[in-house]
Amino acid sequence: MKKWKVRYSYLPQQFKNIDHILKRVKKVVQSGDFTLGKELEIFEKKFSSLIGTKYAVGVNSGTDAIKLSLAAIGIKKGDEVITAANTFVATVGGICELGAKPVFVDVLENYCMDADLVEAKITKRTKAILPVHFTGYTPNMSKIMSISKKYKIPVIEDACQGILSSYKKKNSGTWGITGCFSLHPLKNLNVWSDGGVITTNNKKIFEKLRLLRNHGLINRDEFVVTGYNSRLDTLQAAVGNCLIKDVKALTNQRISNANFYDNEFGKIKEIKIPKREKNNRNVFHLYVVFAKKRNQLLKYCLNKGIECKIHYPKELYLQKGLRYLKHKRGDFPITDWQCKNIISFPVDQYLSKKQLTFVVKTVKNFYN
Numbered sequence: 001m002k003k004w005k006v007r008y009s010y011l012p013q014q015f016k017n018i019d020h021i022l023k024r025v026k027k028v029v030q031s032g033d034f035t036l037g038k039e040l041e042i043f044e045k046k047f048s049s050l051i052g053t054k055y056a057v058g059v060n061s062g063t064d065a066i067k068l069s070l071a072a073i074g075i076k077k078g079d080e081v082i083t084a085a086n087t088f089v090a091t092v093g094g095i096c097e098l099g100a101k102p103v104f105v106d107v108l109e110n111y112c113m114d115a116d117l118v119e120a121k122i123t124k125r126t127k128a129i130l131p132v133h134f135t136g137y138t139p140n141m142s143k144i145m146s147i148s149k150k151y152k153i154p155v156i157e158d159a160c161q162g163i164l165s166s167y168k169k170k171n172s173g174t175w176g177i178t179g180c181f182s183l184h185p186l187k188n189l190n191v192w193s194d195g196g197v198i199t200t201n202n203k204k205i206f207e208k209l210r211l212l213r214n215h216g217l218i219n220r221d222e223f224v225v226t227g228y229n230s231r232l233d234t235l236q237a238a239v240g241n242c243l244i245k246d247v248k249a250l251t252n253q254r255i256s257n258a259n260f261y262d263n264e265f266g267k268i269k270e271i272k273i274p275k276r277e278k279n280n281r282n283v284f285h286l287y288v289v290f291a292k293k294r295n296q297l298l299k300y301c302l303n304k305g306i307e308c309k310i311h312y313p314k315e316l317y318l319q320k321g322l323r324y325l326k327h328k329r330g331d332f333p334i335t336d337w338q339c340k341n342i343i344s345f346p347v348d349q350y351l352s353k354k355q356l357t358f359v360v361k362t363v364k365n366f367y368n
């Protein structure tokens with residue numbers, strides 16, 4: 001394995017001392033309380049209070065958070081769901097699993113859905129709008145919610161990258177009928193396997209989601225709808241209960257790291273930083289900028305021991321798995337352009353000042 005000076009994954013660092021977590025997990029194991037149970041209840045309470053919704057429902061992944069949300073509002077085969085062209089495959093996975101069709105809109109400089117392009121995509125079959133808080137940035141939710149109201153089309157937020165991000169001081173996951181979060185090991189709030197959470201203020205949707213995630217069961221022997229096996233694993237809820245108290249501080253650290261990069265990269269004319277809007281709290285799940293000679297810069301940084309990434313190098317809408325949608329290159333020009341020009345630098349809470357400085361110095365050296 002390559003020895004990185006600035007690695008991308010911080011998990012070995014994060015989980016160096018885990019005795020307190022193991023202790024809590026051990027208790028669950030020894031109690032045999034493996035499905036749903038007390039740890040999950042506690043976690044859901046903590047999560048809803050962190051985000052600021054009445055309810056939270058733990059499910060087994062961020063993808064399922066999206067799928068179950070769509071199912072809860074009645075999305076079915078043939079329906080259309082409007083979403084961003086630039087996102088992780090999981091966003092469309094949730095849509096397609098229900099037989100619905102993802103309808104893409106291009107993004108803005110901030111990598112998120114261009115709200116001004118949404119209305120033109122609405123048809124009789126449009127049954128949901130699914131904005132993605134990509135990189136930890138919240139798109140213009142005021143505009144998206146007003147379109148939602150005008151056409152009576154519900155909004156489901158893919159907030160998998162956006163825990164504690166906000167627009168106009170209102171948190172991601174509190175705007176739509178539901179907000180979908182991921183607890184994947186590489187997300188800002190992570191657990192030791194897959195996991196997801198749905199937030200909502202709607203009691204009916206909350207109750208529906210609780211049914212859907214557990215086979216539609218109302219008790220041991222009776223089910224009222226057919227659902228899924230998509231409970232958040234109780235052991236992972238216990239892990240989440242140990243880690244959730246750190247989210248606010250780690251978010252602040254990420255923001256502070258990003259501010260440092262912004263200041264320094266701002267001095268390099270070959271690097272373009274997307275406009276940072278005042279009323280938008282970006283939590284920097286990813287730190288992505290546009291770079292001249294991107295491919296060479298990437299190679300240079302990798303050689304120097306900085307594990308940069310591209311999120312993502314291949315346009316989602318041109319992937320083989322979505323060929324049936326019959327898109328062609330150029331359908332989403334901003335997304336295309338971004339694929340070729342973006343680069344992601346490690347921005348996590350465990351980076352030292354020395355590492356951040358080294359990243360900046362390396363990029364400066366490349367352009368000199």
Ligand SMILES: *Cc1c(COP(=O)(O)O)cnc(C)c1O
Binds near residue numbers: 062194
């Ligand atoms: C991670 C992620 C998901 C899905 O999360 P999983 O928990 O891995 O299923 C969905 N959408 C986006 C934008 C993501 O980054």
